[in-house]
Amino acid sequence: MLLTLLAVSFIVFAAFEIIPGDAAVSRLGSNATKESVEALRAQMGLDRPFMIRYLSWLAGFVKGDLGTSYSYNMPVSSMILEKLPITITLTIISMILTIGVSIPLSLLIAKYAGSKFDKVSYGVNQFAMAIPSFFLGILMSWFFGMVLKWFSPGGYISYKKNFGGFLSYLILPAIAIAIPKCAMSIKLLRSAILTEAGKDYVRTAYSRGLSTMEVLYRHVLKNAMIPLITFWGMAVADMIAGSIVVEQVFNIPGLGRILLTSISNRDYPVVEAVILLIALVVLIMNVVVDILYRIVDPRMVKDSSG
Amino acid sequence: MLLSVEDFGIEFHDHDSPERVVEGVSFTLDKGEILGIVGESGSGKSMTALAIAGLLPRKKLKKEGRILFEGEDVLTMERHKLRGLQGDEICMIFQEPMTALNPTMKIGLQVEEALRIHHTEMNDAQRKERAIKWLKNVELDDPERVYESYPHQLSGGMRQRVMIAAAMVGNPQLLIADEATTALDVTVQAQIIKLLQKINKESQVAILFISHDLSLIRQISHNVLVMQNGHLVEKGAVDDIFEHPQQEYTRKLISAIPRVEL
Amino acid sequence: MKKWLKKHKNFNFIAGAIITGVLLLTVLIGIFATPYDTTQMNVADKFAKPSFAHWMGCDNYGRDILSRVMEGMGNTFLIAVLTVLIGTVFGVIIGALCGYFGGLLDDILMRINDVLFSFPSILLALVIISLLGTGRLNVTLALGIAFIPSFARIVRSEVKKQCSLDYVKSAALMGAGHMRIIFVHILPNIMPVLLSSVMIGFNNAVLAEAGLSYLGIGVQPPAASLGRMLSEAQSFLFTAPWYAIFPGLVIVLTVLGFALLAEGTTEEE
Numbered sequence: 001m002l003l004t005l006l007a008v009s010f011i012v013f014a015a016f017e018i019i020p021g022d023a024a025v026s027r028l029g030s031n032a033t034k035e036s037v038e039a040l041r042a043q044m045g046l047d048r049p050f051m052i053r054y055l056s057w058l059a060g061f062v063k064g065d066l067g068t069s070y071s072y073n074m075p076v077s078s079m080i081l082e083k084l085p086i087t088i089t090l091t092i093i094s095m096i097l098t099i100g101v102s103i104p105l106s107l108l109i110a111k112y113a114g115s116k117f118d119k120v121s122y123g124v125n126q127f128a129m130a131i132p133s134f135f136l137g138i139l140m141s142w143f144f145g146m147v148l149k150w151f152s153p154g155g156y157i158s159y160k161k162n163f164g165g166f167l168s169y170l171i172l173p174a175i176a177i178a179i180p181k182c183a184m185s186i187k188l189l190r191s192a193i194l195t196e197a198g199k200d201y202v203r204t205a206y207s208r209g210l211s212t213m214e215v216l217y218r219h220v221l222k223n224a225m226i227p228l229i230t231f232w233g234m235a236v237a238d239m240i241a242g243s244i245v246v247e248q249v250f251n252i253p254g255l256g257r258i259l260l261t262s263i264s265n266r267d268y269p270v271v272e273a274v275i276l277l278i279a280l281v282v283l284i285m286n287v288v289v290d291i292l293y294r295i296v297d298p299r300m301v302k303d304s305s306g
Numbered sequence: 307m308l309l310s311v312e313d314f315g316i317e318f319h320d321h322d323s324p325e326r327v328v329e330g331v332s333f334t335l336d337k338g339e340i341l342g343i344v345g346e347s348g349s350g351k352s353m354t355a356l357a358i359a360g361l362l363p364r365k366k367l368k369k370e371g372r373i374l375f376e377g378e379d380v381l382t383m384e385r386h387k388l389r390g391l392q393g394d395e396i397c398m399i400f401q402e403p404m405t406a407l408n409p410t411m412k413i414g415l416q417v418e419e420a421l422r423i424h425h426t427e428m429n430d431a432q433r434k435e436r437a438i439k440w441l442k443n444v445e446l447d448d449p450e451r452v453y454e455s456y457p458h459q460l461s462g463g464m465r466q467r468v469m470i471a472a473a474m475v476g477n478p479q480l481l482i483a484d485e486a487t488t489a490l491d492v493t494v495q496a497q498i499i500k501l502l503q504k505i506n507k508e509s510q511v512a513i514l515f516i517s518h519d520l521s522l523i524r525q526i527s528h529n530v531l532v533m534q535n536g537h538l539v540e541k542g543a544v545d546d547i548f549e550h551p552q553q554e555y556t557r558k559l560i561s562a563i564p565r566v567e568l
Numbered sequence: 569m570k571k572w573l574k575k576h577k578n579f580n581f582i583a584g585a586i587i588t589g590v591l592l593l594t595v596l597i598g599i600f601a602t603p604y605d606t607t608q609m610n611v612a613d614k615f616a617k618p619s620f621a622h623w624m625g626c627d628n629y630g631r632d633i634l635s636r637v638m639e640g641m642g643n644t645f646l647i648a649v650l651t652v653l654i655g656t657v658f659g660v661i662i663g664a665l666c667g668y669f670g671g672l673l674d675d676i677l678m679r680i681n682d683v684l685f686s687f688p689s690i691l692l693a694l695v696i697i698s699l700l701g702t703g704r705l706n707v708t709l710a711l712g713i714a715f716i717p718s719f720a721r722i723v724r725s726e727v728k729k730q731c732s733l734d735y736v737k738s739a740a741l742m743g744a745g746h747m748r749i750i751f752v753h754i755l756p757n758i759m760p761v762l763l764s765s766v767m768i769g770f771n772n773a774v775l776a777e778a779g780l781s782y783l784g785i786g787v788q789p790p791a792a793s794l795g796r797m798l799s800e801a802q803s804f805l806f807t808a809p810w811y812a813i814f815p816g817l818v819i820v821l822t823v824l825g826f827a828l829l830a831e832g833t834t835e836e837e
Contacts, residue, residue: 001566003679004679004680004682004683005834007679007680007683008680008683011680012695015695015699016502016699053807060465084802093634124825126827126828126831127820127824127829129823130771130820130821130823130824130827131816132779132816132819132823133774133777134778134779134782134798134821135778135798135812135816135819135820137666138798138801138802138812138816139812139813139816140414141805142806142809142812146805146806146809148501154709199405199407200400200402200405200406201405201407201409202404203361203397203400203406204400204407204408204469204472204680205408205419206361206392207359207361207389207392207393207397207398207421207473208392208393208397208419208420209389209391209392209393209394209422209423209474210389210393210419210423211386211389214423218419219408219411222410223408223409224410226410233686234686237686237687237688238688240688240691241688241690241691242688244690244691244694244783245779245782245783248782248783248799249802250609259694260783263694263697263698263785264785266698271698273696275691275695278687278691279683282683282686282687283683285686286686297410297455298409298458299408299409299456299458
């Protein structure tokens, strides 16, 4: 995993090296004198060889120093650290919603598999999967914000000022992010539940006098969730990506806002740091998924007593 | 009399034309009796067993006749009442010990499950004690360790013992063993047969032993039913059936037993 | 036809085909003619409600939304098709070679691929765009590149599966060259899998393009784009909700149509 992270960091750094345009020039404007550009390059450390700059950047990253933003002239780490809780909270709420809603719903749908209810929910589900989160966000801010006037769209509340208000403002964006993922989860989980429900151990459970709901909850669910773990692991990364767009819809100053402004300002240290951070999250999620597999599925654990 | 099956039949309705898989089957089973049902695959013996255990699906299927367990009809019984019998009075073990246990649940919890449902008055320690007792009863070494294991850590024979323990934990009146030894090695098969006989003697549980293997049936049963194509061909005491078969089909089955008796 | 329908009863396929067919037809018509000029501003029609004259109403400049949706759909479809094309061609080549030959290069490429694969494609595209700059061509390129890993991954595992089958061995025995085995023998056999991932890929491309254009880094004005229209419409949600609803609905229908088609084709297998 460390090796992969190293490779990714190298690719990210190298990618931003080969792009045309000099950061020093773009900061000073094209009519700056050659001397002042050279001086700035030296100050920014751009005059050193590529590998040395990469290594010092990497060393800084390990120490938590992500460099200095070109356009704001402040440490990237403090910029990101301030916005990170927003995006993380949003992702966590969306994830809780996705898992919390999809499990009971897919159990219910699986219980009535083949019925009219199943067919209708299949249709609703397909439709929900097709809605982009940001369109959902727009619809929701129109409906809840303008028609029902439950909240004021764009009236983001900082978590530093009022944590409760902050959380309640994040609910709608989180729902917008969660609905398509939730629909996908339900679809996968329903079919996994039905596959598991046909297995022998389910018949054994029925022979002990368990009701259908008991069989589903006590026996089927855990087994059916095994294939979903990978999907949910990947969904975390997708939700961070989704939140970048949805943050725009609801005017939330999160990680997405930083990424977008720094891309348009060509503020590469910030872009690099955000990307590497997300790559780190992706890799951590891979490890978490691995660990979860081992917890949920005892067959994955190498056992000497077997 | 524990169980009385009267003119029982099953008709499938999931295809265009209804299909009769069992017809006109009648027999009785006494407390503590071991009754063998023998027949080829498709003879309807497993369907009959599932019906007695109340495990046949309710849809796409028409059931006829009556299956009286202690005087009450399993077929028309209300669902919650049926569930009260399942796992407590009527238990079942199946052919595939490899798949009949939940792979992600510890053995102990699976053995205890019937108690958890039917004997809510017991606490965790009592349940565990009972489960360990039964794991010991089915002659598993180191029952404490087995209790904490997962199914994939046990061999096929051990899993079938676990299944028997899980079935017997609530002291049922009737144990249905549907091809319970078919998937096992011959030596393990013999051990399981002996185990079932021991349990039958000790706890006076009636056993419905279903198999296509006549020599096993002869070894374990008190009485035998012979089934073919959903019909009951012949029934009687095990010695009568094997010494003086009345029907052509039974004779054919018996003559097909390989004669390598030791 | 009736018999076929009765035999297959493939509701997904039929519904998907109808939705996609209608949308494609609209796009085709839109290439040659739209009800109004897509860039013609008309103050009198500013925020006109949906009516017979303007089925989807008008936007803040009095432009006909239906006409702009038709043009935007065309752009979205074009970008999505090209994206999937780039992703498929390179994905198939990389995946097939890695899966067939294996070895160190395969190990290295797939390690990197695994990370890229779990990296959301819209983010990957965002990174590439920040390198290449914005605009329709760059968005297409960026999305195309971002889609290569997922295709490569699928193709590789399918090719690996096929390689263990006897027909590949017998083809090798008969003296077929590596390239012939890969492209003549193996590739046709993984077509069904590839086809359904192409359809899913198309949907992801539509969604990603809409997202990028919404963020303002996709198709640039005055050209119409569904995502862009949504971001413009957001400022006028109160006065003209239809401005947002119709372009969004078209995106939903596009994705829904293709998802149903993909579902239907896998059912047929």
